Amino acid sequence: MARYAQVQGSVALITLTNPPVNALSAAVRLGITEAVTRALRDPKVKSVVICGENGVFCGGADIREFAKPMTGPPLVPMISAIEEGDKPVVAAIEGVAFGGGLELALGCHYRIAHSKARVGLPEVTLGLLPAAGGTQRLPRLIGLAPALELITTGRHVTAQEALKLGIVDKVTDQSAQDLAIQFAQEVIGQPLLPRKLSTQLTPCPPDVDTILDEAMARVKQRARGAMAPVACVQAVRAAVNLPYQAGMQKEQELMAFLFRSSQARALQYCFFAQRAVGKWSLSSGAHSGNSKPRPVTKAAVIGLGTMGRGITVALVKAGLSVVAVETNKKQLEMGKQMVSAMLKHDAQKMNAVPRLDLLHYTTDLSELKNTDLIIEAVFEDMALKKEVFKKLSSVCKPDAVLCTNTSGLDVDELASVTKRPELVVGMHFFAPAHVMKLLEVVRGSRSSPEVMATAMHLGKRLGKVSVVVGNCSGFVGNRMLRPYLDQANFLLEEGATPELVDGALEEFGFPMGVFKVSDLSGLDVGWRIRKEAGLTGPNVDPKDPLRRRQGRRYSPLPDLVCEQGRLGQKSGRGWYLYDKPGGRVATPDPDIHKLLEDYRVRHGIRPRQIGSQEVLERCLFALINEGFRVLEDGMAMGPEGIDMIYVFGYGWPRHRGGPMFYAAMVGLPRVLERLEYYQQVHPDVPHLQPSSLLRRLVVNGSPPLDKWRDFLQRPHSQL
Numbered sequence: 033m034a035r036y037a038q039v040q041g042s043v044a045l046i047t048l049t050n051p052p053v054n055a056l057s058a059a060v061r062l063g064i065t066e067a068v069t070r071a072l073r074d075p076k077v078k079s080v081v082i083c084g085e086n087g088v089f090c091g092g093a094d095i096r097e098f099a100k101p102m103t104g105p106p107l108v109p110m111i112s113a114i115e116e117g118d119k120p121v122v123a124a125i126e127g128v129a130f131g132g133g134l135e136l137a138l139g140c141h142y143r144i145a146h147s148k149a150r151v152g153l154p155e156v157t158l159g160l161l162p163a164a165g166g167t168q169r170l171p172r173l174i175g176l177a178p179a180l181e182l183i184t185t186g187r188h189v190t191a192q193e194a195l196k197l198g199i200v201d202k203v204t205d206q207s208a209q210d211l212a213i214q215f216a217q218e219v220i221g222q223p224l225l226p227r228k229l230s231t232q233l234t235p236c237p238p239d240v241d242t243i244l245d246e247a248m249a250r251v252k253q254r255a256r257g258a259m260a261p262v263a264c265v266q267a268v269r270a271a272v273n274l275p276y277q278a279g280m281q282k283e284q285e286l287m288a289f290l291f292r293s294s295q296a297r298a299l300q301y302c303f304f305a306q307r308a309v310g311k312w313s314l315s316s317g318a319h320s321g322n323s324k325p326r327p328v329t330k331a332a333v334i335g336l337g338t339m340g341r342g343i344t345v346a347l348v349k350a351g352l353s354v355v356a357v358e359t360n361k362k363q364l365e366m367g368k369q370m371v372s373a374m375l376k377h378d379a380q381k382m383n384a385v386p387r388l389d390l391l392h393y394t395t396d397l398s399e400l401k402n403t404d405l406i407i408e409a410v411f412e413d414m415a416l417k418k419e420v421f422k423k424l425s426s427v428c429k430p431d432a433v434l435c436t437n438t439s440g441l442d443v444d445e446l447a448s449v450t451k452r453p454e455l456v457v458g459m460h461f462f463a464p465a466h467v468m469k470l471l472e473v474v475r476g477s478r479s480s481p482e483v484m485a486t487a488m489h490l491g492k493r494l495g496k497v498s499v500v501v502g503n504c505s506g507f508v509g510n511r512m513l514r515p516y517l518d519q520a521n522f523l524l525e526e527g528a529t530p531e532l533v534d535g536a537l538e539e540f541g542f543p544m545g546v547f548k549v550s551d552l553s554g555l556d557v558g559w560r561i562r563k564e565a566g567l568t569g570p571n572v573d574p575k576d577p578l579r580r581r582q583g584r585r586y587s588p589l590p591d592l593v594c595e596q597g598r599l600g601q602k603s604g605r606g607w608y609l610y611d612k613p614g615g616r617v618a619t620p621d622p623d624i625h626k627l628l629e630d631y632r633v634r635h636g637i638r639p640r641q642i643g644s645q646e647v648l649e650r651c652l653f654a655l656i657n658e659g660f661r662v663l664e665d666g667m668a669m670g671p672e673g674i675d676m677i678y679v680f681g682y683g684w685p686r687h688r689g690g691p692m693f694y695a696a697m698v699g700l701p702r703v704l705e706r707l708e709y710y711q712q713v714h715p716d717v718p719h720l721q722p723s724s725l726l727r728r729l730v731v732n733g734s735p736p737l738d739k740w741r742d743f744l745q746r747p748h749s750q751l
């Protein structure tokens with residue numbers, strides 16, 4: 033796992049060999065330890081170079097080993113032995129040096145990086161801290177403030193920035209390994225003590241306490257309950273206040289606490305789940321490994337509303353040439369101005385030139401005859417979308433892929449109006465589409481494996497986390513959101529306020545509670561959908577009482593709020609009050625409290641005290657229950673897909689792993705017991721009826737999440 037060679041007569045070359053990222057597994061740590069001992073002992077060796085095979089230095093500790101008992105030599109003494117040795121050791125960094133990989137390089141006396149390399153300490157994103165001396169050596173090398181920033185965010189740094197910060201000593205466009213070997217010979221005999229970071233003091237500005245206090249306040253505000261960023265600041269504080277060994281002791285104590293935490297488990301689960309969802313498979317046997325995507329060089333977007341504009345920007349940023357289509361000149365011009373402004377703004381931030389040359393605007397659909405893939409992003413109306421798809425089917429080349437950005441309409445119904453249903457697929461982007469990482473790729477019953485591969489591959493090019501989902505109403509994300517929204521509204525009826533519900537959800541870790549999100553999205557969106565579904569407005573069954581629809585409990589509260597012209601942030605009033613239309617700062621509104629009180633009086637509801645626990649259990653467990661139904665119906669590949677949808681699309685706190693992981697952490701028997709309780713209290717809410725999969729899992733001893741698939745009834749997959 034580490035190869036040893038002697039080169040140029042006196043240089044020992046140690047190569048990490050653990051593809052694909054040379055993670056520091058037990059075998060690699062043993063290999064490095066043995067190789068370093070040999071190099072230090074061999075009198076013919078005067079200096080050492082450490083590098084990684086296949087153009088990657090090291091992706092850090094082997095994350096898969098964290099769940100197993102520790103074996104092999106630990107990292108800390110291994111790195112100390114390198115630093116303490118009396119021969120200069122040079123790290124040759126190609127590809128990446130992340131986490132333990134960078135800590136290994138910090139233990140070396142010199143670091144040389146390839147110009148395309150990236151370095152960083154991303155442990156915080158896994159719920160940990162850089163516990164192989166990273167929190168003690170990096171501040172000593174680059175100073176307090178930059179070290180705090182890198183360690184608390186886990187940000188990746190380019191070789192050029194690393195050089196500026198002083199993390200690396202040289203950057204080269206040629207082979208980092210060749211330059212390191214040459215350099216290792218040049219530094220033989222030079223004093224090593226100043227290069228041993230553990231012997232140095234952390235350079236400290238006079239306002240050191242202010243910097244640390246501000247960093248702590250910043251991470252607490254951003255972390256939304258995540259513990260690792262807070263521990264990172266505490267560890268770096270030790271690098272300032274304590275001698276090196278005592279600082280290391282502190283680092284180890286903090287690490288021991290984080291390592292056992294459910295947050296670290298959740299974040300490490302997310303790391304692998306994010307990668308797992310890219311490896312899709314269909315019930316037909318087709319999968320990401322055997323299905324080739326079609327080449328897409330020219331794409332088109334139909335409709336330049338909010339979604340269409342974001343999708344256009346995302347496509348251009350990925351380097352695709354894009355035809356943007358609107359129905360009339362005025363809309364087209366408006367869309368063009370917005371898209372150009374967004375691209376310019378983005379380019380300015382990146383110090384780049386906006387690729388406006390990749391765009392062509394037209395009102396004429398016949399100009400799409402040479403496009404490889406078309407994304408329809410018109411108004412969410414089935415009749416209108418069908419009309420567009422009919423036209424596309426006749427004007428586009430026969431093998432062009434037709435995608436719809438619907439957020440929940442039937443993909444099969446749309447496909448049925450085309451002459452190529454096998455080339456139709458859903459690509460459900462989330463607003464703003466050029467920012468949000470989630471993409472639901474919706475498989476229609478006739479979508480071909482090739483078309484699925486094309487949509488998934490395009491998602492990857494756009495930098496999205498793409499998840500294959502089945503074609504059911506609302507797909508996965510919005511389908512699970514309905515019971516969550518319903519519960520939030522019912523809680524208002526029963527005595528809660530929007531700020532009480534939102535407070536509980538924000539305390540849990542959501543960036544915004546459900547009512548603030550609704551205000552941000554615009555309350556009229558859901559109102560229109562409810563009208564179309566016959567839940568409110570002229571199509572309501574006249575026999576339905578006000579608080580019952582289609583045989584189940586219904587809360588008309590959101591409709592009443594809309595009827596008052598309170599449409600959310602855009603109208604300056606929604607569930608909250610804003611200082612002006614378009615304002616963003618939500619304040620509780622006495623008018624809403626009055627509306628709720630009057631409503632309860634009108635309907636004879638005695639308000640009760642509602643606590644955070646009830647808010648969380650009713651909102652989150654109802655959503656989770658629907659997640660189990662999604663799995664049961666075969667609409668998702670597995671719980672990992674659902675979790676990534678919620679983490680990347682709906683603000684579910686990553687350190688809680690996603691709804692299905694959270695259910696497993698809480699304990700499935702507890703989730704079942706609470707659902708059963710609430711179902712008894714609210715028998716008219718079918719969403720609270722525990723799903724049969726949840727029951728089956730509990731009966732079978734609550735197996736771990738990766739075994740849930742074994743308890744699905746077959747044949748189950750609709751994918």
Ligand SMILES: C/C=C(\C)C(=O)SCCNC(=O)CCNC(=O)[C@H](O)C(C)(C)COP(=O)(O)OP(=O)(O)OC[C@H]1O[C@@H](n2cnc3c(N)ncnc32)[C@H](O)[C@@H]1OP(=O)(O)O
Pocket residue numbers: 052053055091092093094095096128130131132133154155158160161162163164304307308
């Ligand atoms: C204490 C804690 C210490 C000391 C640590 O070091 S914690 C680990 C810190 N390191 C990281 O967080 C880096 C994690 N990895 C990455 O960011 C990326 O994988 C990468 C930039 C190194 C490579 O990216 P990319 O080329 O896109 O490839 P993938 O991300 O798809 O990864 C390829 C496969 O390698 C597996 N992998 C990656 N890193 C690790 C790791 N540190 N330990 C174990 N396995 C790792 C990854 O899961 C992929 O595997 P498959 O999914 O293909 O099976």
